[in-house]
Every structure is written in C-alpha cells, then in structure tokens.
Amino acid sequence: MTHSSFNPTALDYVAGGGLMNRRSLLRAAAIGGGATFAGLTIPKGARADPLIPDWVKVAGARARGYGMPAEQEADVQRAIIEPYKEVAPSFSISGTPHQKLRGTITPSGLHYELHHGGRPDVDPDQHRLMIHGLVDRPLKFDLDSLGRYPMVTETHFLECAGNSLFNAIMPEPMQAGCDVLHGLLSNSEWTGIPMSVLLDEAGVKPEGRWVVAVGNDGPSLARSIPIEKLMDDAILALYQNGERVRPEQGYPMRLLVPGFEGNMNVKWLTSLWATDAPAHTKDESGEYTELLADGTSVEFTFGMGVKSIITHPSSTMTMTGNGFYEISGLAWSGAGPIRKVEISADGGASWAEAELVQPVLSRATTRFRLPWHWEGAPTLLMSRAEDLTGAVQPTRSDWKARYDPSNFLHNNAIQAWQITAEGMVQNVYA
Numbered sequence: 001m002t003h004s005s006f007n008p009t010a011l012d013y014v015a016g017g018g019l020m021n022r023r024s025l026l027r028a029a030a031i032g033g034g035a036t037f038a039g040l041t042i043p044k045g046a047r048a049d050p051l052i053p054d055w056v057k058v059a060g061a062r063a064r065g066y067g068m069p070a071e072q073e074a075d076v077q078r079a080i081i082e083p084y085k086e087v088a089p090s091f092s093i094s095g096t097p098h099q100k101l102r103g104t105i106t107p108s109g110l111h112y113e114l115h116h117g118g119r120p121d122v123d124p125d126q127h128r129l130m131i132h133g134l135v136d137r138p139l140k141f142d143l144d145s146l147g148r149y150p151m152v153t154e155t156h157f158l159e160c161a162g163n164s165l166f167n168a169i170m171p172e173p174m175q176a177g178c179d180v181l182h183g184l185l186s187n188s189e190w191t192g193i194p195m196s197v198l199l200d201e202a203g204v205k206p207e208g209r210w211v212v213a214v215g216n217d218g219p220s221l222a223r224s225i226p227i228e229k230l231m232d233d234a235i236l237a238l239y240q241n242g243e244r245v246r247p248e249q250g251y252p253m254r255l256l257v258p259g260f261e262g263n264m265n266v267k268w269l270t271s272l273w274a275t276d277a278p279a280h281t282k283d284e285s286g287e288y289t290e291l292l293a294d295g296t297s298v299e300f301t302f303g304m305g306v307k308s309i310i311t312h313p314s315s316t317m318t319m320t321g322n323g324f325y326e327i328s329g330l331a332w333s334g335a336g337p338i339r340k341v342e343i344s345a346d347g348g349a350s351w352a353e354a355e356l357v358q359p360v361l362s363r364a365t366t367r368f369r370l371p372w373h374w375e376g377a378p379t380l381l382m383s384r385a386e387d388l389t390g391a392v393q394p395t396r397s398d399w400k401a402r403y404d405p406s407n408f409l410h411n412n413a414i415q416a417w418q419i420t421a422e423g424m425v426q427n428v429y430a
C-alpha cells in the first residue's frame, strides 16, 4: 500500500516532534511529485473503475419527518458518567464524545447532561416563569407569551465547574476518552430573549443587586446571580441549535449566563427573585465552592477559566501509522474570545501556534488545527490556550498548587497526551 508519500521539507517544521507551519497544509498539494496525505494513489496505466454499489440499483428511502444520524454511527453516544450512583442515584451525568466530533457546534442529542435530580418531565402548558422580589411589577409568563418577545441568537459553550474532575483528583491518570475526561463541555447556538428586556419590564428596584434563579425540578436548583451579568448578556434560552431547547437542557426554558460556570445556567427556569444580597443557597454555599490550599474556600467562582483540549488525536485512540496528521482540538474561555492556541509535541520544550478556525466567537468554543508529521516515535502532545484578556492555561502542577488536594472544581490545566511508539494515545500528567 502506498500511503502518505507526502514529504515535508525542513522549512515546514516550526517546533520539535514534527509540528509544522500552520500554513503547510495549504501548500502540501503543491509540493508536487504526486504527493498525497493519505489517499491511495492509483498506479499509472491502471484502470480507475467507477464503483457501482448495490444501493444505487434500488430506489432510495422516502423522506422522513425528523432525520437521524446514519445507522452506522450508532456508537456516537454520550458517555454515561455515574461516580455518585450509589449515594445519589438521581445525580445523573453524561459527557459529550469530543473524540468523535469535529467542528464546534455540539449536536443537540450529544450535549452533555448534568441533572441534580434527574431530568424532569416538564409540561410546557403548565410551566410558568415568575419575576418577583425587589421589582416594581411582579410578572408571570407562560411559553406562549414569551414567544412574542424579541429574540437574539448567540453561540456559547456551557461547561460544568466539575469538568475534568478525574484529572484533578485521581492519583494516576485515568485511561478514558475525551467524553469521560472532558465531556462536561458543549457548545450550542442558543436563541432566546435578552434577560435585560424581561427584567426591565418588571422594573428591578435599585436595591435589587442580585437575582436568585430557581429551576422547576425536584432539587429546586437555585443560584444567586449579580444583576450586572443578567443585564449585560444573559439570555432566557428557548431554542437550542434552531429547535426548542431539549428536555435534557431545560425544556421549555433555561437561563444562559455566557461564560459562567454551568451550574448557574439554571434549567427548567421557573423563578427569578430579585434580592439585595446573594441567598447562599445549598447549590452555592455547600456545592460549587472551592477549597484552597490555605484552608479557606471561595464561594463564587463565576467565570470559567481559559482552557483547551486536543481532540484528535486523544486518549483511547490509536494512530494509523506514521506520517501526516492534522492535530485538532477545542479552546474556550469564560472571559472572552480565544487569542492564541499553542501546541507542543515534545513535552513543552518547544511550541507552535495553531490556526484558529474562524469565526472566533466570545464565550464559545474555537476549533484549532495544526499539521503534524508523526515520525512513529514516542511523543508528548499538549495544547495551551490564551484568551483576549491575556490569561493562559496553567500546567497541572501549578493548578493543583492553588487548591486543597480534594478540590475538583474549575480544573483548566493543560492536558497532555502520550503517544507510544506503537501509536497508542494515553492520558498522562505532565
């Protein structure tokens, strides 16, 4: 089999371990000599027979009301992650299989799930949203009345503060895929009503500095949110990737506070209670506080840190021989757009800047990519993201040093993948 006869020149290399200039990919076809990345060349003089498979000889299937992925893709599923199954059976989690996806939008059926009391079966006709407390006009809405309000459409990531928890607390790196290790991150196009429109209509009093958002599920998940954030860019999301918000994501409505920890994005939203101070609910005083190395704890870590993961290749994958690959991954930050992603293929000794796939949106995932020539030798791959505020991803040891060893929240440390000489991709701490 002639495979990957593409031979990069010395000029194409920009860092150790075979990392190439991010523009090399575009030039590769022009390198000449009949070079290919991985396509099989048909020998000169051989017949290139057109394929006439069976399916072209029969009538195709009829149109259908709601399309589904190809049957052969049935194994592209969320990973069910149940570390608390024994103690808290209703605490239900699934992770997005990033290693099986490309692009940036998470298909709605693969958006991660985190339910503190399972997924409630909300009746949209009975569901109401109330805005009350320190307001001039307490208001009540049903789904129909909300449909008349002006709506915006924005792409944003959601990330659970507990994402990447196994890498935070396991003494040895867990050998699992990106779905289990980093799957509590997803990215969707959300459409809904700017929160400022609804809060202005209710007329929040000057003393109303905080709003407690409450969900219509068993645990009545409740979070205190500063009024500034709600007035700035929060959305009452009614649609997800063009269709109604999925039951898993809070049907028929959820709060979206872009860039803030997943937990604050209250699903099945039923109450917005304007107050003069945070309520210190169980969800923010007990859960979702971080214990620091000095024994104190932080209660309100709203924004998600700058972070990136290489999804291709990533742990549990196997390389299909040495030669050309494109390294690809996702970067995001709760503070704003990604400015730069660097990749190292020699354990951090040298770094090369990846291409950011446009558009680079604020508080959304950005895909990055970089051509790479894997020599078939052991390689340590890492990615390091920087956002527009200049914040850079920490190493795992720097990140760990800040916290008590038990803390698993807000882990945005650099992920390292070890590629063995045999081409196995493994999770390692570096």
Ligand SMILES: Nc1nc2c(c(=O)[nH]1)N[C@H]1C(S)=C(S)[C@@H](COP(=O)(O)O)O[C@H]1N2
Pocket: 111, 112, 113, 114, 115, 116, 117, 158, 159, 160, 161, 214, 215, 216, 217, 220, 221, 248, 249, 250, 261, 262, 263, 264, 265, 266, 267, 268
């Ligand atoms: N009402 C309610 N809202 C909720 C939750 C919940 O259990 N109940 N889980 C929170 C947590 S911890 C996260 S990380 C996100 C998860 O959103 P998703 O399931 O749509 O991915 O929703 C948050 N909002």
Ligand SMILES: [Mo]
Pocket: 114, 159, 160, 161, 162, 262, 263
């Ligand atoms: Mo979460």
